[in-house]
Amino acid sequence: MSSxxxxxxxxTSPGVFVALALxxxxxxxxxxxQGGRLFSVPTTVxxxxxxxxxxxxxxxxxxxxxxxxxxxxxxxxxxxSTLVAAxxxxxxxxxxxxxxxxxxxxxxxxxxxxxxxxxxxxxNPFIATVGVGLILKGYLDNGYDGPAGxxxxxxxxxxxxxxxxxxxxxxxxLLGVAAAAWFVLARTRFGHHLIAVGGDPEVAxxxxxxxxxxxxxxxxxxSLCAGLAGIYLAGRLGSGAPRVGTEGLYDLESIAAVVLxxxxxxxxxxxxxxxxxxxxxxxxxxxIFNQLAVDAFFKQVIRGxxxxxxxxxxxxxxxxxxxx
Amino acid sequence: xxxxxxxxxxxGKSFLGVRVLEDVDLEVRPGEVHAVVGENGAxxxxxxxxxxxxxxxxxxxxxxxxxxxxxxxxxxxxxAGIGIVHQEFNLxxxxxxxxxxxxxxxxxxxxxxxRGAMLRRTAALLASVGEGSLPxxxxxxxxxxxxxxxxxxxxxxxxxxxxxxxxEPTAALADHEVGRLYALVRRLQQHNIGVLYVSHxxxxxxxxxxxxTVLKDGRRVTTVNTAQASAGQLVRHMVGRExxxxxxxxxxxxxxxxxxxxxxxxxxxKLRGVSLQLRAGEVLGVGGLRGAGRSxxxxxxxxxxxxxxxxxxxxxxxxxxxxxRAAMRAGxxxxxxxxxxxxxxxxxxxxxxxxxxxxxxxxxxxxRGARAARIRDLLxxxxxxxxxxxxxxxxxxxxxQQKVVLARWLALGPxxxxxxxxTRGIDVGSKSAIHDxxxxxxxxxxxxxxxxxxxxxxxxxxxRVVVLRDGRIAGELPAGAPEEDVVALAVGATRExxx
Numbered sequence: 001m002s003s004x005x006x007x008x009x010x011x012t013s014p015g016v017f018v019a020l021a022l023x024x025x026x027x028x029x030x031x032x033x034q035g036g037r038l039f040s041v042p043t044t045v046x047x048x049x050x051x052x053x054x055x056x057x058x059x060x061x062x063x064x065x066x067x068x069x070x071x072x073x074x075x076x077x078x079x080x081s082t083l084v085a086a087x088x089x090x091x092x093x094x095x096x097x098x099x100x101x102x103x104x105x106x107x108x109x110x111x112x113x114x115x116x117x118x119x120x121x122x123x124n125p126f127i128a129t130v131g132v133g134l135i136l137k138g139y140l141d142n143g144y145d146g147p148a149g150x151x152x153x154x155x156x157x158x159x160x161x162x163x164x165x166x167x168x169x170x171x172x173x174l175l176g177v178a179a180a181a182w183f184v185l186a187r188t189r190f191g192h193h194l195i196a197v198g199g200d201p202e203v204a205x206x207x208x209x210x211x212x213x214x215x216x217x218x219x220x221x222x223s224l225c226a227g228l229a230g231i232y233l234a235g236r237l238g239s240g241a242p243r244v245g246t247e248g249l250y251d252l253e254s255i256a257a258v259v260l261x262x263x264x265x266x267x268x269x270x271x272x273x274x275x276x277x278x279x280x281x282x283x284x285x286x287x288i289f290n291q292l293a294v295d296a297f298f299k300q301v302i303r304g305x306x307x308x309x310x311x312x313x314x315x316x317x318x319x320x321x322x323x324x
Numbered sequence: 325x326x327x328x329x330x331x332x333x334x335x336g337k338s339f340l341g342v343r344v345l346e347d348v349d350l351e352v353r354p355g356e357v358h359a360v361v362g363e364n365g366a367x368x369x370x371x372x373x374x375x376x377x378x379x380x381x382x383x384x385x386x387x388x389x390x391x392x393x394x395x396x397x398x399x400x401x402x403x404a405g406i407g408i409v410h411q412e413f414n415l416x417x418x419x420x421x422x423x424x425x426x427x428x429x430x431x432x433x434x435x436x437x438x439r440g441a442m443l444r445r446t447a448a449l450l451a452s453v454g455e456g457s458l459p460x461x462x463x464x465x466x467x468x469x470x471x472x473x474x475x476x477x478x479x480x481x482x483x484x485x486x487x488x489x490x491x492e493p494t495a496a497l498a499d500h501e502v503g504r505l506y507a508l509v510r511r512l513q514q515h516n517i518g519v520l521y522v523s524h525x526x527x528x529x530x531x532x533x534x535x536x537t538v539l540k541d542g543r544r545v546t547t548v549n550t551a552q553a554s555a556g557q558l559v560r561h562m563v564g565r566e567x568x569x570x571x572x573x574x575x576x577x578x579x580x581x582x583x584x585x586x587x588x589x590x591x592x593x594k595l596r597g598v599s600l601q602l603r604a605g606e607v608l609g610v611g612g613l614r615g616a617g618r619s620x621x622x623x624x625x626x627x628x629x630x631x632x633x634x635x636x637x638x639x640x641x642x643x644x645x646x647x648x649r650a651a652m653r654a655g656x657x658x659x660x661x662x663x664x665x666x667x668x669x670x671x672x673x674x675x676x677x678x679x680x681x682x683x684x685x686x687x688x689x690x691x692r693g694a695r696a697a698r699i700r701d702l703l704x705x706x707x708x709x710x711x712x713x714x715x716x717x718x719x720x721x722x723x724x725q726q727k728v729v730l731a732r733w734l735a736l737g738p739x740x741x742x743x744x745x746x747t748r749g750i751d752v753g754s755k756s757a758i759h760d761x762x763x764x765x766x767x768x769x770x771x772x773x774x775x776x777x778x779x780x781x782x783x784x785x786x787x788r789v790v791v792l793r794d795g796r797i798a799g800e801l802p803a804g805a806p807e808e809d810v811v812a813l814a815v816g817a818t819r820e821x822x823x
Contacts, residue, residue, distance in 0.1 A: 186437075187436045187437050187439070188435075188436060188437060189430050189432065189437055191437075192423060192427065192430055192437060193427075193428070195416075195418075195419065196416055196419070196427050196428075199416040199417075199418055199419065200414075200416055202414070203414045203415065203416055203427070204427070204428070206398055206414050207414070207427040207428035207429075207479075208399045208402065208427075208428035208429060209427065209428045268416065268418050269418040
């Protein structure tokens with residue numbers, strides 16, 4: 001029992017899931033009164049699709065944030081990954097695996113660069129990853145005006161559109177990746193060390209943890225997750241899309257999801273389960289607003305308010321904990 | 325007699341040309357508690373850092389378990405079997421006891437962390453030190469300070485440490501928690517583990533140790549068998565220095581004005597029932613060990629960590645010092661001990677640094693006009709030596725930086741000046757300039773409070789000294805009291821013992 005209790009996820013407050021249930025319940029009520037259906041198959045499917053893309057990025061983001069770092073280049077990594085995958089595949093199923101492999105390799109390379117800048121060159125993660133993001137943006141803006149390449153049809157059919165009942169395969173992929181990340185945090189030395197580095201780098205170092213190596217690995221994993229999200233989006237869109245990452249706000253939304261899920265931005269505490277809850281919450285709000293045909297700008301305002309309120313609640317709790 | 329576990333010979337260490345340790349010998353036997361005592365700055369911490377591998381010695385040899393060793397970092401020393409329990413705990417509050425104890429060396433099975441084994445082994449270690457009731461799955465942040473320390477000790481033991489260094493282990497503990505630590509240390513002895521016990525508190529040293537080494541100014545003065553030592557003898561060894569530097573003349577009785585500042589039963593998180601009076605024209609010294617509440621007193625008076633109980637009056641009127649701003653309005657100035665962190669803005673010019681406070685509380689424009697003219701007079705009055713008022717302050721020496729900080733406060737015409745370690749990090753020549761300034765300010769009618777951990781400064785500069793211990797005033801000494809009396813009050817040795 002004790003081992004189940006002491007998983008890192010244990011301290012992920014159920015707060016985000018309570019908020020999720022409340023949001024969906026109220027949303028369902030309002031939508032039903034207005035004569036719509038929140039949980040029809042099409043809306044559920046689209047909600048889960050939104051969650052899959054954002055979720056893959058956010059799970060990776062969780063890892064770096066738990067380690068006390070941050071990745072603001074993920075949106076560009078997503079875009080680049082769709083392009084690398086779609087252009088390599090060129091519409092041929094035979095090139096499916098090389099396309100996926102190359103997209104992941106490029107993503108991992110960017111993660112490695114981020115990690116080395118943060119640990120080796122000791123550049124603040126915010127600046128380092130924004131810088132890397134801007135370099136990628138320059139490359140994308142210069143090279144592409146619009147969609148390019150063609151995704152392998154088998155990928156479009158499977159990851160892009162196939163579903164089991166109302167659950168898209170892509171959402172199952174997210175659950176798989178999240179479970180893997182949870183397992184890594186709870187049951188591997190790397191996971192334990194990552195949480196320690198985020199909690200207090202000095203303590204970790206004095207305990208014999210190799211902080212740099214741990215953080216670089218986390219950055220590579222984060223970029224890999226973003227790359228995976230890109231591959232999914234390539235399957236969804238049928239081609240590479242140079243702006244899909246930035247237009248989807250994957251950088252800021254992934255961080256918002258992580259924070260909503262109870263992971264402290266300062267690192268050292270939190271978990272993947274909460275992040276998945278945060279992602280579902282953001283996707284759920286999106287679905288509700290779509291059903292109610294809320295103005296897009298107003299929608300953004302509401303999302304902002306929710307994120308600020310959530311963080312305020314966490315800050316309040318942290319303060320109470322510090323006092324007691 | 326068993327073979328010694330640790331043998332140090334001729335250890336020397338310098339930082340930036342300043343000699344911190346010189347020719348220190350030390351020996352610890354298995355199962356022995358060897359205490360190391362000395363004043364602040366005697367070199368205890370540096371010595372412990374050398375033993376635990378954090379620093380490499382410049383001279384001398386370290387022998388551990390019969391073989392000469394050169395440690396490249398704390399990890400190396402840990403592997404050899406040297407554990408250290410730091411004054412500040414190295415624990416992650418968000419993680420469990422077991423996760424903390426095995427951080428960096430989690431037991432594995434088939435490549436994965438074996439949580440079961442981790443919990444079992446932690447429980448076994450806790451039981452071995454008589455703390456079996458502590459569940460290894462508890463989050464460390466939920467434990468009190470005393471139990472966190474036990475976790476820290478167990479963490480060191482998990483490395484199969486044969487020598488455990490305890491640096492001021494009781495500094496964070498309440499009185500009733502000390503007994504538990506004693507029991508634990510005695511258990512370590514039974515397990516034949518050598519303990520190096522660094523402490524200011526002589527009572528503990530006498531209760532626990534079998535031998536005591538006294539350090540002073542980076543040298544080993546003596547090593548004595550505890551059974552044959554007396555507190556008075558130790559205190560004399562710890563101090564025994566000649567007064568060499570010159571201090572300005574003290575205030576004559578008719579220079580002392582009326583009572584300016586009164587604190588009655590002031591208390592907060594770090595202070596308890598502090599009562600004192602400070603007269604205009606007087607320099608009151610505040611002594612005590614690090615963490616005894618000296619800085620806390622100055623910071624309470626300046627409203628940084630205000631008193632939560634008690635009452636403060638200035639010139640007979642009650643005041644509430646809830647923030648630095650309120651304290652400044654009440655006529656109090658505070659020269660911090662952390663000059664780099666809190667005293668100066670490194671990238672700003674001399675003039676801008678000097679103008680900070682008057683701009684902050686003064687009315688009107690931030691401009692340079694009349695206010696700057698006044699500051700220029702003050703900078704001249706403190707005899708600042710700088711290339712110009714537009715020079716960035718970081719290029720100035722510590723002494724000149726301190727003069728700028730002082731000018732900043734003088735611009736507000738303070739009635740009460742609080743100095744926290746006024747000459748820390750300042751070279752000898754500038755020190756006496758600062759001392760002269762402090763006395764001049766008192767002579768001009770200010771009430772001055774000086775916190776200092778340098779005994780010669782404390783006694784040489786002050787008209788009167790109060791000594792703090794554990795957040796309370798342990799006693800008051802007149803001008804010219806011997807250093808031994810200050811130390812005796814600070815460490816809690818009785819007056820008879822010190823005499």
